[in-house]
Amino acid sequence: MLDPPQPDRADEGYLPRPCVLDPVEVVDLPDQEELPDDLRAEAERWAEAHGAEYHRALACRPGWKVGGWPSWHLTDLMPIDCTCGARMQLLLTVDSDDDGPNVCVGRYGELRVFTCPADRSHPVRLNIQ
Template identity: 55%
Template sequence: MTHTAPAPSPAELAAAVPGLAEYLRPATLLNPYAAQPVPGASGIGGPALWPVGAPWPHCTARHPEDEYLIPRSAPVTPAVGTALVPVLLIRAEDAPHLPWPDGTDLLQVLWCPNDHDDIQGERYYYGPAVRLHWQRAAELAPATPPPPARSAAEYLPQPCALRPEQLLDLPDRDDLPGELARAVAEFAERRGIEYERDHGRADGWKLGGWPSWHCTDLVPIDCARCGARMTHLLTAESGDDPDLSLGRHGELHVFVCPVDPAHPVGLDIQG
């Protein structure tokens, strides 16, 4: 190897390959580390904020594990359900590029910490049921969510504080039109770099930017409500901080509808 030049940044790559610049997307790498988040600050695994007097959300889905306890033919649905757990709290200033609905400045990502195999619009998904709550910090107070009635330990995040880092992200070639993907591959070959590994699509807990398709080919994620092609909102990764295991120790992608962020999220697990 005689090539010693550093790998180009996503912005340099986008400037070098015509047509690539329009695929640059802002992203926030979260860089979680084990620590109690400051109440009200961005963090993983709580503490939660919630409107005073409003009920904490529950999942009333039938979980695959319930099959062992209640036959599917039984006309029984859990009356109360399983309390969702706080996964991620983000203040708008830490991820200003997200599609914040008017008047909101805080996003809480909650999930039901159990497997689900029949989420509407998710044909191949098996994992936690995710919900987004776009909120206004001034209307929230510290809350102590009830513990979930049932949970899988690998879906219970340990508390982490964050070191948010703003960057620009480029997609895997799977997300590019064929001609542009070929131009990127030729450029990478001339420069002696591996696009998918070197170009700077950031790995790890991330808001915005682009998802990795390292396990499957691209899976188009369309909104179950309106059919729009959805946008990557969050990558949650397996690993020590915050001690989750998603899929086969892979990563979970949450997608949001570009028409209305209140539409149900899209979900995908890679490995």
């Protein structure tokens, strides 16, 4: 493994630890609040019939991820809109954890990067939960 360059001064907690990516493809469904009522009820019935809780097993999966759906565990659903009016989509989630790069975001939260589906040249928006 290469030795990455280090800044002259920085708190240890802000320096990512070198690690190896080990991506895994998973199904990640939207938060229940993002579903229309009829689809929400159907998703809950399906999860229950399969012995799972929708929001724990199928939706807003934790960890670092590209794509997928954001969780709204600290607030109610908070749509992230672009200046053009389009509802932005989750591009990347940086999750605080003790594994992997050992990055801590905010108060041990998640940094989320959203992009505009209408025009990828529109500025990204950040959100922390």
